[in-house]
Amino acid sequence: MSTTSTQKLTLQVAGREQPLEVAVGSCAFDWFEDYPDLPKDAVAIRLDGKVIDLKRPVEAGEQVEFLDWADPAGREVYYHSCTHLMAQAVMELFPDAKPTIGPPIEEGYFYDFDVPKPFTPDDLAKIEKRMRKKAEQRIPVERFEMPRLDAIGLFKKEGNPYKVEVLEELEDDTVSFYKQAEFTDLCRGPHIPHTGYLKHFKLLNSAGAYWRGDEHNPMLQRIYGTAAPSKEALEAYLHKLEEAKERDHRKLGRELDLFSIHEEAGPGLVFWHPKGARVRNIIENFWRTEHYRRGYELVYGPHVQRENLFRQSGHLENYKENMYAPMEIDGSNYYAKPMNCPGHILIYKNQLHSYRELPIRYAELGTVYRYERSGVLHGLLRVRGFTQDDAHIFCRPDQLEAEIQGVIDLADYMMRAFGFDYKLSLATRPEKSIGSDEVWDFSIAALRKVLEGLGRPFEVEDGGGAFYGPKIDVKLVDALGRDWQGPTFQLDFNLPERFDVDYIDSDGDKKRVVMIHRTVLGSMERFMGNLLEHYKGAFPMWLAPVQVKVMTITDDSLDYARQVRQRLLAADVRVELDDRNEKIGYKIREAEAQKIPVMLVVGKKEASDNLVSVRERGRVDVGTMSLQEAIEYVQSKAAAPAPDTV
RNA sequence: GCCAACGUAGCUCAGCCGGUAGAGCAACGGUUUCGUAAACCGUAGGUCGAGGGUUCGAGUCCCUCCGUUGGCUCCA
Numbered sequence: 001m002s003t004t005s006t007q008k009l010t011l012q013v014a015g016r017e018q019p020l021e022v023a024v025g026s027c028a029f030d031w032f033e034d035y036p037d038l039p040k041d042a043v044a045i046r047l048d049g050k051v052i053d054l055k056r057p058v059e060a061g062e063q064v065e066f067l068d069w070a071d072p073a074g075r076e077v078y079y080h081s082c083t084h085l086m087a088q089a090v091m092e093l094f095p096d097a098k099p100t101i102g103p104p105i106e107e108g109y110f111y112d113f114d115v116p117k118p119f120t121p122d123d124l125a126k127i128e129k130r131m132r133k134k135a136e137q138r139i140p141v142e143r144f145e146m147p148r149l150d151a152i153g154l155f156k157k158e159g160n161p162y163k164v165e166v167l168e169e170l171e172d173d174t175v176s177f178y179k180q181a182e183f184t185d186l187c188r189g190p191h192i193p194h195t196g197y198l199k200h201f202k203l204l205n206s207a208g209a210y211w212r213g214d215e216h217n218p219m220l221q222r223i224y225g226t227a228a229p230s231k232e233a234l235e236a237y238l239h240k241l242e243e244a245k246e247r248d249h250r251k252l253g254r255e256l257d258l259f260s261i262h263e264e265a266g267p268g269l270v271f272w273h274p275k276g277a278r279v280r281n282i283i284e285n286f287w288r289t290e291h292y293r294r295g296y297e298l299v300y301g302p303h304v305q306r307e308n309l310f311r312q313s314g315h316l317e318n319y320k321e322n323m324y325a326p327m328e329i330d331g332s333n334y335y336a337k338p339m340n341c342p343g344h345i346l347i348y349k350n351q352l353h354s355y356r357e358l359p360i361r362y363a364e365l366g367t368v369y370r371y372e373r374s375g376v377l378h379g380l381l382r383v384r385g386f387t388q389d390d391a392h393i394f395c396r397p398d399q400l401e402a403e404i405q406g407v408i409d410l411a412d413y414m415m416r417a418f419g420f421d422y423k424l425s426l427a428t429r430p431e432k433s434i435g436s437d438e439v440w441d442f443s444i445a446a447l448r449k450v451l452e453g454l455g456r457p458f459e460v461e462d463g464g465g466a467f468y469g470p471k472i473d474v475k476l477v478d479a480l481g482r483d484w485q486g487p488t489f490q491l492d493f494n495l496p497e498r499f500d501v502d503y504i505d506s507d508g509d510k511k512r513v514v515m516i517h518r519t520v521l522g523s524m525e526r527f528m529g530n531l532l533e534h535y536k537g538a539f540p541m542w543l544a545p546v547q548v549k550v551m552t553i554t555d556d557s558l559d560y561a562r563q564v565r566q567r568l569l570a571a572d573v574r575v576e577l578d579d580r581n582e583k584i585g586y587k588i589r590e591a592e593a594q595k596i597p598v599m600l601v602v603g604k605k606e607a608s609d610n611l612v613s614v615r616e617r618g619r620v621d622v623g624t625m626s627l628q629e630a631i632e633y634v635q636s637k638a639a640a641p642a643p644d645t646v
Numbered sequence: 647g648c649c650a651a652c653g654u655a656g657c658u659c660a661g662c663c664g665g666u667a668g669a670g671c672a673a674c675g676g677u678u679u680c681g682u683a684a685a686c687c688g689u690a691g692g693u694c695g696a697g698g699g700u701u702c703g704a705g706u707c708c709c710u711c712c713g714u715u716g717g718c719u720c721c722a
Contacts, residue, residue, distance in 0.1 A: 100722095101721070101722065102722085103720065103721075103722085104720090105720055106720075110717095110720095118649060118650060119650085120650085120651095121650090121651075151722095163722075166721075166722050167722080169721080169722095170722075175722075176722085177722090178722095185722075186722045187722050188722055189722090204716095205650085205651090205716060205717075206649090206650070206716095206717085207649065207650065207651095207716060207717030207718070208648065208649025208650065208717070208718060209649080209717065209718045210648075210649095210718050210719095212719070212721080213718060213719040213720095214718090214719080215647075215648065215718075219648060219649060219718080220649095220718090221649075221650090222649095222717070222718080224716095224717080250714095250715095254657080255657085261714095263695080263712070263713050263714090267712095267713070267714090373647055373648095374647070374713090375647065375648070375649095375717085375718080376647095376718095377714090378715090551682095552679095553679085553680070553681050553682095554679040554680060554681090555679060556679075581678080581679070581680095582680090582684095582685085583678095583679090583680055583681090583684085583685060584680075584681055584682055585680095585681085585682060585683060585684070585685095586683080586684055586685080587682090587683095588682050588683055589682095589683035589684060590683085590684090591683090592683055593683080599682080601681070601682065603680095603681055604681095605681085613681085613682080615682060619682085619683080621682065
């Protein structure tokens with residue numbers, strides 16, 4: 001192809017000193033011959049910012065990058081091609097199937113098929129086997145184009161309404177297809193040059209999935225899979241999945257005897273065992289102290305409230321499908337509360353408030369009940385009864401910015417106290433919303449200003465707010481790098497209107513209050529689940545339900561061991577004594593399994609000299625010290641994180 | 647709610663083509679009194695999630711229900 005008459009193109013390669021001299025109309029795949037140093041494991045190139053196939057002829061351009069697995073875009077190509085390989089295998093094995101969409105996702109890919117019968121686990125094995133065969137055959141993947149209208153006609157003839165729908169939504173006149181052997185799919189690409197690139201992949205599971213995620217649409221069958229550039233990387237990924245199972249809060253909750261959920265009592269309803277309740281109490285006490293310190297007032301509201309209240313708040317109108325059915329008492333209906341806000345408004349409205357009193361901040365560890373669809377319940381993370389760390393701030397417009405600043409400071413402090421990193425996002429006005437432009441613009445500007453002042457990146461979700469106000473979401477990032485819904489701060493332009501929530505301003509006029517809903521931990525249940533997975537059940541000292549386990553070598557030192565326990569109890573240490581007639585290795589094994597941070601071993605030697613042998617969780621033998629020293633050692637590690645800002 | 651898989655002793659799991667339930671750990675009773683992740687011997691423990699059906703016979707097959715798990719907005 002490098003004949004002298006062809007026109008040349010000069011391309012700069014990132015990280016390569018010499019530019020490439022290539023023929024106009026040649027493709028990246030050809031360049032490997034002339035430039036052996038180019039990365040042969042690349043799966044696509046980025047030409048002036050656009051990701052294209054290795055086999056796509058290049059007519060013009062300046063900058064080129066070779067994309068391999070290390071590049072997110074390269075990884076997408078790999079996943080995407082792998083899902084095409086899967087679709088090819090499925091279409092060969094199940095000719096009745098209609099392919100729909102199959103994108104790459106975070107750590108793999110899926111493909112949705114409309115099939116007469118759902119796939120069985122056996123089917124997945126067969127599909128994967130066929131994929132392997134297809135990969136070995138190194139089938140060329142060819143790209144071609146077609147006018148969009150022709151493509152619509154084609155799929156209409158084929159009887160595939162899904163592809164037709166996708167095509168009808170596109171705006172381009174021409175669309176691209178990729179063909180490998182008999183399998184052809186409408187696809188934007190790019191793709192690998194041939195199926196031999198795909199060597200290490202695995203199908204993970206299949207599940208029903210509604211077309212476009214809408215339950216009014218037909219249910220398709222989705223197959224999830226993953227892939228990796230090497231056997232080791234694939235195994236590492238599968239190992240990571242196993243690791244995540246080890247951290248599962250449901251497993252840890254059972255093993256550490258923290259909580260349980262019972263069919264007899266109802267799905268999604270949590271029982272906190274003594275040890276779980278202890279951790280929860282520590283968190284709640286920490287939370288209460290911090291709230292008083294920051295000028296919140298703590299309140300309590302009843303768990304059931306009259307129908308009229310929820311009619312006025314609009315919950316019965318807009319939220320009824322999430323509410324438990326009413327109970328009739330003395331001729332009127334009562335509902336289990338799904339939210340705490342109406343109650344806090346009643347407290348606020350119990351008297352008139354001067355502008356001088358604001359802001360008023362009511363906080364409550366408020367237990368609410370919400371009907372969640374059975375399919376979405378999940379351990380502690382999605383339940384039907386839970387205790388929110390809720391608060392409502394009533395303030396003047398000129399206080400909004402400072403109040404938002406205050407809740408962000410509080411959230412930041414809490415997240416750091418519990419060891420979480422976090423990400424921020426701002427959700428702005430959606431299409432369907434209430435309130436004037438002026439109020440929305442003012443509020444969003446205030447939220448944005450506070451966020452910008454943090455010097456931290458934040459995302460903006462345009463139109464992601466609720467109909468009644470914009471919000472800031474905080475996502476916590478746990479030890480495995482997973483995101484969880486954490487604190488949220490939500491402005492509300494609706495409830496103050498519905499309830500006439502006012503204050504008397506300096507000019508003597510009634511003015512409408514600005515209302516902020518906010519939570520920093522979310523709910524005690526979900527937060528406990530997040531904490532458990534984050535720490536893998538190994539709580540830091542200040543949260544550990546049992547901080548110290550005293551254990552005897554033989555019964556001879558029992559009396560002394562009881563004294564040790566008494567001394568620790570007197571020093572407010574959460575301590576248990578293992579006085580069973582068992583070998584020390586057995587006791588340690590059990591204490592390790594229970595993830596108790598400190599073990600104090602006492603035998604004859606210690607008893608005679610008022611000593612204890614200290615062992616820390618995770619095979620760390622700290623050595624022998626006096627009982628008094630040990631108490632100080634434990635106390636030094638047991639303090640709650642100090643408040644650094646008020 | 648929908649799709650699929652699963653539900654056997656407190657826990658983890660075995661139980662083939664239907665013949666009437668088994669292991670390890672935990673519990674309990676003994677023996678042992680022992681220095682940093684499992685001492686030994688023994689005992690007890692199950693209406694096999696619930697209900698119905700098929701069958702001479704069901705943990706195993708079928709149906710209904712309950713629960714659990716994974717998935718159901720990541721636009722060719």
